[in-house]
Amino acid sequence: MLFGKEHVARYRETDGAEGHDWQGTVTLLLTTTGRRSGKERTTPLIYQPEGDAYVVVASLGGADHNPLWYENLTADPEVKVQVKGDKFTARARTATPEEKPALWRKMAAVWPAYDDYQRKTTRNIPVVVLEPA
Numbered sequence: 001m002l003f004g005k006e007h008v009a010r011y012r013e014t015d016g017a018e019g020h021d022w023q024g025t026v027t028l029l030l031t032t033t034g035r036r037s038g039k040e041r042t043t044p045l046i047y048q049p050e051g052d053a054y055v056v057v058a059s060l061g062g063a064d065h066n067p068l069w070y071e072n073l074t075a076d077p078e079v080k081v082q083v084k085g086d087k088f089t090a091r092a093r094t095a096t097p098e099e100k101p102a103l104w105r106k107m108a109a110v111w112p113a114y115d116d117y118q119r120k121t122t123r124n125i126p127v128v129v130l131e132p133a
Helices: 004-014 068-075 100-110 113-120
Strands: 025-033 040-046 048-050 053-057 078-083 086-094 127-132
Touching (some): 004 025, 004 040, 025 068, 040 053, 040 068, 053 100, 078 127
Antiparallel strands (some): 053 127, 086 127
């Protein structure tokens, strides 16, 4: 099973032939710029398409704090995305309160653990929309 840096490396090397399909769902690669370091950081994330955009969830397994990639994109919303062999720049934004319920249901339908993660924390887990630039 691919995970972390190995997942990113195999995904990049194979244009997603290895790593896109993962544990019964699909992943993309999200690259953010470190808000303190200025270095690029890439994270594989479960996604779903939403029109021309892609949706991801900043769950961190239900931790009481946001994942670093989310903190980075709130500081600098210009991100890089790779879906299979398709690489593009996107603008990341947190889903509005009006959008979030439908997007959450969509994401939980492909990864039911998201509902468990939200029950584990008092943090309002963000849903992120990645809109191609």
